[in-house]
Amino acid sequence: xxxxxxxxxxxxxxxxxxxxxxxxxxxxxxxxxxxxxxxxxxxxxxxxxxxxxxxxxxxxxxxxxxxxxxxxxxxxxxxxxxxxxxxxxxxxxxxxxxxxxxxxxxxxxxxxxxxxxxxxxxxxxxxxxxxxxxxxxxxxxxxxxxxxxxxxxxxxxxxxxxxxxxxxxxxxxxxxxxxxxxxxxxxxxxxxxxxxxxxxxxxxxxxxxxxxxxxxxxxxxxxxxxxxxxxxxxxxxxxxxxxxxxxxxxxxxxxxxxxxxxxxxxxxxxxxxxxxxxxxxxxxxx
Amino acid sequence: xxxxxxxxxxxxxxxxxxxxxxxxxxxxxxxxxxxxxxxxxxxxxxxxxxxxxxxxxxxxxxxxxxxxxxxxxxxxxxxxxxxxxxxxxxxxxxxxxxxxxxxxxxxxxxxxxxxxxxxxxxxxxxxxxxxxxxxxxxxxxxxxxxxxxxxxxxxxxxxxxxxxxxxxxxxxxxxxxxxxxxxxxxxxxxxxxxxxxxxxxxxxxxxxxxxxxxxxxxxxxxxxxxxxxxxxxxxxxxxxxxxxxxxxxxxxxxxxxxxxxxxxxxxxxxxxxxxxxxxxxxxxxx
Numbered sequence: 001x002x003x004x005x006x007x008x009x010x011x012x013x014x015x016x017x018x019x020x021x022x023x024x025x026x027x028x029x030x031x032x033x034x035x036x037x038x039x040x041x042x043x044x045x046x047x048x049x050x051x052x053x054x055x056x057x058x059x060x061x062x063x064x065x066x067x068x069x070x071x072x073x074x075x076x077x078x079x080x081x082x083x084x085x086x087x088x089x090x091x092x093x094x095x096x097x098x099x100x101x102x103x104x105x106x107x108x109x110x111x112x113x114x115x116x117x118x119x120x121x122x123x124x125x126x127x128x129x130x131x132x133x134x135x136x137x138x139x140x141x142x143x144x145x146x147x148x149x150x151x152x153x154x155x156x157x158x159x160x161x162x163x164x165x166x167x168x169x170x171x172x173x174x175x176x177x178x179x180x181x182x183x184x185x186x187x188x189x190x191x192x193x194x195x196x197x198x199x200x201x202x203x204x205x206x207x208x209x210x211x212x213x214x215x216x217x218x219x220x221x222x223x224x225x226x227x228x229x230x231x232x233x234x235x236x237x238x239x240x241x242x243x244x245x246x247x248x249x250x251x252x253x254x255x256x257x258x259x260x261x262x263x264x265x266x267x268x269x270x271x272x273x274x275x276x277x278x279x280x281x282x283x284x285x286x
Numbered sequence: 287x288x289x290x291x292x293x294x295x296x297x298x299x300x301x302x303x304x305x306x307x308x309x310x311x312x313x314x315x316x317x318x319x320x321x322x323x324x325x326x327x328x329x330x331x332x333x334x335x336x337x338x339x340x341x342x343x344x345x346x347x348x349x350x351x352x353x354x355x356x357x358x359x360x361x362x363x364x365x366x367x368x369x370x371x372x373x374x375x376x377x378x379x380x381x382x383x384x385x386x387x388x389x390x391x392x393x394x395x396x397x398x399x400x401x402x403x404x405x406x407x408x409x410x411x412x413x414x415x416x417x418x419x420x421x422x423x424x425x426x427x428x429x430x431x432x433x434x435x436x437x438x439x440x441x442x443x444x445x446x447x448x449x450x451x452x453x454x455x456x457x458x459x460x461x462x463x464x465x466x467x468x469x470x471x472x473x474x475x476x477x478x479x480x481x482x483x484x485x486x487x488x489x490x491x492x493x494x495x496x497x498x499x500x501x502x503x504x505x506x507x508x509x510x511x512x513x514x515x516x517x518x519x520x521x522x523x524x525x526x527x528x529x530x531x532x533x534x535x536x537x538x539x540x541x542x543x544x545x546x547x548x549x550x551x552x553x554x555x556x557x558x559x560x561x562x563x564x565x566x567x568x569x570x571x572x
Contacts, residue, residue: 026436033436084402089394108375112398113443116370119402120435123409125426129417142413149406150312152318154399158319161395167350 003277007051010274014075014204015051017068018042021125036106036114037121039139041079049189050075051278056190056207059271062164062197069129070140070192073122077148078185080118085157087111119148127175140195147188156181163240174245182214182222190214206265213262217283252286259283289563293337296560300361303354306326307411318467322392322400323407327365330383333388334504335475336361337564342493344475345557348422348483353417355477356426359408361433366404371443373397405434421473426481433474449526460531468508469501476500492551499548503569506541538572545569 026034057067085095086101087108094104103111119266121257126141146152161178163169190211194204221243238244241252264278265274302326312320336357343353347358372387373394380390391398408559412427445463451457476497480490500536509527524530528537547567 010307029436029441033441037436043547079403084398087398088396109447110444112370112373112375113440113447115402115435116366116405117440119405120431120440124428124431124435125432127424130424131428138413140395140417142417145406145410149410150315150323150403154321154403154406155315157399158396161393162318193339218306 001273001277003281006260006274006277007281010051010054014047014054014068014071015042018075021072027174036102036110037117039105040102040114041076041118043079043099045075046070047075049078049185052186052189052197052214052275053193056193057058057196058193058273059269060194060197060199060203060207062193065131066129066137067193067196068127068136070144070196071189073125073141074144074185074189075194076118076125076154077144077165077188080115080122081153081157082119083111083115083186111158134198136195136198140192141192143195144188147184147191152180152184152188156184160240169240169244169245171245174240174242177240179212179244180214182219183212184193184214186218187211194236206268210262212266213258214279215264217255217258217262218223220251220258221282221286223251255286258279260286287559287563288350290355292563293416293567294562296337296340297333298313300340300354300357301328303358307358315500322388322396323403324370325391326388326400327362327404328383329365331361331365333357333361335364335471336562338472338475338497338500339479339482341564342481343480344479344557345555345561346480346483346485346489348479352415352419352423353479353482355483356423356430356523357475359411359427360430360471360475360478362404362408362411363430363439363474366401366408367439367443368399369401369404375420383568387503420484422431422481422484426478429477430474433470433477438466438470439473442470446507453525455531457531460528463504463526464505466499468505472501472504473497492554496548496551499544499551500565503541503544503548506537507542507568507572509537541569541572544572 022034043056053074054064054067055070057070058060058064065223081100082096084089085097087103093101095101097267098233099105101111102114106114123141123145125253126137130141148154150158156177156179159173160181163173163177166173187208190207191204194207197203199207220242222242223239226239226242242254246254259279263276266276308320308324327428339357339360340350340353342348343356368382369388371377372382373389379387381387383467385391387397388400392400409427410432411430412423413554416423416427434440436444442465445459446467449463451458452459473494476493477490483489485493506528509525509529512525512527513529528540532540545565549562552565553560
């Protein structure tokens, strides 16, 4: 299978679905309401999380159309978190993927409100699906909600802030940070897919472990990419990540361990070809 | 009936329910995660919206325990909107009900994240109720989601920003602003209560109209209170509200019209004693 072709098919599918959402559901809204939201969510994102929802659902026999709604919802949450992360009081980033960040383009107040809009829209999409759906949709939405908030991703963002003022950061600190900041939403995406497919306890357990390994490997990969870009920056060594806490060699070992563990779980499933290829594509260089 | 006694009973009921939520559901979370959230939501709010959910549900024969979950959810949304409204890039308020605003107390980054946490928590509470609930819970949650986001309250906040740079503000502008910024969440609260009680189309229509009249009267009352406080401020006359656009006399006439219209709808229901008293209490001075 040609991974890039297959990946781009799914990327296009999700982006089209998001575009159609705005065209159909938001057609009566004024431009000043939708423009910042559309600008921030249709901005060249890789859609890893949305694709994960889609592919886990399909692997476990779930319906693609239903999964697409939740892929959209999870991408709205991912987009909101980036818009708020870019704010001056947070990471203060003027650019996101080569374009002006939301608050730089529309002003800070609209940046805050755009993030709020996207988070709320995510639940609008999920709750609409729940109105006509079954127990899978309910569980998928609850799973996402729990892992996006103070038990998951937002807790990770708060840990991040607290670690800034901590002098001696431990391996335990970094594990906890990554588990919440990154892995929580990746797990939410994968588990939502599993619930859409009405997965049983054993499959849920497998997917939870798969997502944990995928998320951890994904973060280390991200840290290596950031390291390349940040070489010139003095504070790069202070970032709380596995490279700085373990050293490069051990960080690569850890990435390989989690990559392989994720693969071992996927091997249990017959229809895992795409997710297997994604694993190789993401982590093949290590 | 002694309105103040009855009102305080309900206020205490909702506050206790919110306190118990944090004690039971969040007991394993670290203090740095829950402190800003608890600080911002248990801060002496009047709980008008939560009480509305509770009382509309009870008036239509709904279950109080179920309604309490949604009263909590709506108060989380109200609290999040105030935390974000207070941010420097929004209204830049250092104080909220005599206490430091969230971002002044915990820093701006935690202010943004606290608002995000509260919005997300609202959906965690509602989705948990949906897991074991019926169609009433689903409809209540969707109603709240739609009216909290870009079709409702957030659209109102965006209109507010846009009106700041507009020179000639029309009555239509003010109507649209209030309909979204204030009435949307009040309608959400009332309609959630109606759905919890599995209300039929006719009752839903009545409650929608009741909430529209209540919300509009409530906003004009609020404008009169603000006017008293803001007398010294030069920009008070520029605020886009019914007093400035209609003049005091016509604004009072409008308040009285909406107060009476709300009352006319409540008269159709036998168990509307509390909501009737609330109407008199809120607007009796006009």
